[in-house]
Amino acid sequence: MSGTFASFNTALSALRYQQTALDTASSNIANSSTAGYVRRRAEAETIGASTQPALWSRSGVGGESVGLAGINRLTDALLDARVRAEHGKQSYLDTRVAVLERVESGIGEPGDTGVSAAIIDFKGAWQDLANSPSNEASRGQVLAQGAALADAVQQQARMLEAEMGDDRARLTAMVDEVSTLAGDLAATNSSIAIAKVNGTDAGVLLDKRDQLALRLSQLTGASATQRSDGGFDVSVGGVALVSGDRAGTFSVVSGIGPGGTGAPPVVLGVTPPGGAAATAVSTSGATGAMVEVLSTTLPAYASELDAVARQLADAVNAQHTAAYDATGTPGQAFFAYDPADPAGSLRVAITSASQVAASAVPGGGRDGSAADTISRSFVAAEASYSRLVNSFGTTVASAGRLATTQRTLTGQVDGAREQLAGVSLDEEMVAMVAAQRAYEAAARLMTTVDSVLDTLINRTGLTR
């Protein structure tokens, strides 16, 4: 048999538990759109029945109270790991596509203003000169179109250089962010361990931990493993970056100099907590994409463009020096460039229109056959350029397709995580109403017991 006031206590425990349930619902509703928030559930447990039956430690029927077993964060560590992995891949592909698309629109092919249009105009100018070698205007036109072509090539080279400069600055910022995040995660880890020890609810800290780990994965493709004290250990490319409450640093080992200068390849490194030197690592995520773009893709394009510029200039020069200019003297080199940077320094070397060589015979005659030969001399360079542009286009298209495919996959794991951890307002409404009703019923129970006791205490024995 329970004690006389046992039902009071049971009702009281119900009031307390339902109060907590209402609190939980309110925090779920309040955070229904907070990024990284994982819904909570107040788990109830029955208390009162003795777990070790003995002579004087018996429970009668009924009278069990309710207690709060704990506030559960509804999440799945394996699913979270999957989310991090997919987001790492996604951000690698997205970053790569963004850079490649910027470069592609800078190239501006096929279009009316790019290098290939300038090549066509240049060819036309030589043909016109072949038709009227005596015409001063035709010579001037050849010079002007040559300068326009050199400008177009230079502009593309400069665009590539500027893009690489921007990307280096962006990568440096990302690398700094990774180090900061690692420090934050280590601090969060230590708070989680303390909260675990003194029994505080660590839910908010765990949300923060998951957020930090996700961002680290997006930036570096880092993998996280859960510690026994609730924190995360994070490693990048197999080297520990965060270990418990200690964080290492992430840095650029080589390839980026001060002031955004740099030469490929770019190498990133991790200095493990307590370590003395950075270990070079290969990363995925946004930094991985930047490293790849800066070390491979853009330098390859730039050197191909250099090859095209060289091929163009050499082909024109070879024919131009074999021809004779307006005064009948042998032609000079038409284009000049710096061998270290052909595309970036391509320019027209001759200065006056009379130096344009159109004649195949010496002596200042009005022969135009050399101009015709020159107009056909850079067909190979034109073909190389169109091959270059289109192989870059293929790269961009395939990167775009990969990113789109990955987006489906990322969307799926995000959906799966949201199914488990997302707040459903309807569900919370139901939980809220249920808690409210249960609270009302417990209060009613208290009134009833009070009235029963009143009868017992105040009315028993009275006959009046």
Added chain:
Amino acid sequence: MTIGRVTQGMLSQRAVGGLQTNLARLAEIQEKLSTGRSINRASDSPTDSTAAMRLTSAVGDAKQHSRNAADALGWLGITDTALQSVSAQLRRASDLAIQGGNAGALSADSREAIAVELEQIRDGLIGVANTQYLDRPVFGGITAGSAAYDASGAFVGEAGAVNRTVGAGAQVRVDVLGPEVFGPAGDTVFDRLTALAGALRSGDTAGVRTGMDEVKASLGRVTGALAEVGTRTNRVESAQRRADDAVITLGSAFKDVAGVDIAATVVDLQMQEVAYQAALGAAARVIQPSLMDFLR
């Protein structure tokens, strides 16, 4: 994907995602319609953009060939006119020589008159031989000067072919060099006419007869050059027609590859608009209600 539990967050994320996808497609179609090109960057279709760049280049070549052919026709036309006039004047000279050949029937004064006319024909021929096209003497080869023959009838041009590229690898010579028409140095038609006039004045009948034959031979040479110019004109005209045809065919091939099929794209746009409106409607209906509207 099986959905175990649906939350408001999922619904709004999906609604926004769907709207974004629809808007992106709309933007793509809008870009095509407003630029009028289905390939706006190489990655839109790498294969087609290779073709587009090649076609643009080929259209440029064909246009240039057509321009070159027009220029060539100008040269050949002027040359043809000049040769016709030379031929007419030589025929007149030949007639005069036949008149002068009747030595017995003509007085010294009449012979003198014929000789003077022959000399005038000679001077006229030198003028025709210096015919210019765009400031260049058409019989002067590649000379930088403005004349092919000087006043004494000596060739002052520079030998060399003036060619026009009227097709891929097809070059046509558009000039006729002076000596090919008027005879080699020392034995030009001008020299022959002077000699003929001299023979008439001196009453040298045998000399007049020789001169007559020589003028006829010169006339034959001019006729040969005329035929040659006619053949070349034909060749250039057909090359120009080919180039003009190529501009049209290659241009329409370019449109096929890189242009936009307006009708199909507008239909696409309309369909995409409907899809976008449907997505908007679905989002509006799904996001709004909650259990709160029904619990009192």
